[in-house]
Amino acid sequence: MTIYGLWIINKAGGLVYQRNFSDDLAQLSSNEYLVLAGTLHGIHAITSRLSPTGSSSGAQVIEADTFKMSIFLTATGTKFVLLTSLSDQSADTTLQKIYEAYADAVMKNPFQTPEMPIRSEGFDTRVSRLTATS
Numbered sequence: 001m002t003i004y005g006l007w008i009i010n011k012a013g014g015l016v017y018q019r020n021f022s023d024d025l026a027q028l029s030s031n032e033y034l035v036l037a038g039t040l041h042g043i044h045a046i047t048s049r050l051s052p053t054g055s056s057s058g059a060q061v062i063e064a065d066t067f068k069m070s071i072f073l074t075a076t077g078t079k080f081v082l083l084t085s086l087s088d089q090s091a092d093t094t095l096q097k098i099y100e101a102y103a104d105a106v107m108k109n110p111f112q113t114p115e116m117p118i119r120s121e122g123f124d125t126r127v128s129r130l131t132a133t134s
Contacts (some may be wrong), residue, residue, distance in 0.1 A: 003083040003131045005066060007033070010115045011077030013041030017118040021131050025083065044071065047121065061091075070095060094130060101126035122123060 004025045008017035015037035020027075028036070040108050041073035062069040063086065069090035072080040080099055105123040106112050112120065 002087075002088075003094070004083040006083070006127065006131070007037060007040075007079075007081040008102070009013060009037045009041055009079040009081065012115065013038045017123075019124075019127065036084065040069075040071075040081065041079070044073070072096070072099060074099065095107070097130050098127060101130065 002022060004022045005020045006017070007015060010016050014130050018033050018037075026076070038096075041053050043062075044058040048056050050056065060071050062071070068080045068086050068088055068091070070084065070088070072092070074080070075122050080095050080102070082090050082095050082098070101110070101123060102118075104121050105119055105126055106116040109120060112118070
């Protein structure tokens with residue numbers, strides 16, 4: 001599996017963490033990433049309401065011609081988005097491990113303001129290890 005990038009989107013649709021792991025991924029400006037995160041947040045909200053049973057948690061996978069976006073929604077509304085190759089089979093497991101690293105390194109940090117950009121060396125290091133082994 002190739003991991004291209006990771007986004008973390010807060011419950012309001014703001015991009016609080018973005019990291020690329022491949023030079024193959026298009027290089028975008030900060031503003032373009034913010035727009036994409038907000039758009040994905042809106043799409044996710046729409047897809048969560050489209051379910052005939054009303055019990056959908058929204059889009060979980062979006063596939064394009066050359067990559068796949070896997071989305072993990074937390075109980076607090078934070079979205080973890082992993083951009084991977086189409087052949088990926090373990091994005092769900094990787095996202096779960098990234099979420100555990102987030103809970104441990106970011107949410108337990110008394111200096112981290114909720115819903116604000118994530119600046120944590122410990123989290124960056126753990127994400128690097130997780131994405132290198134996937």
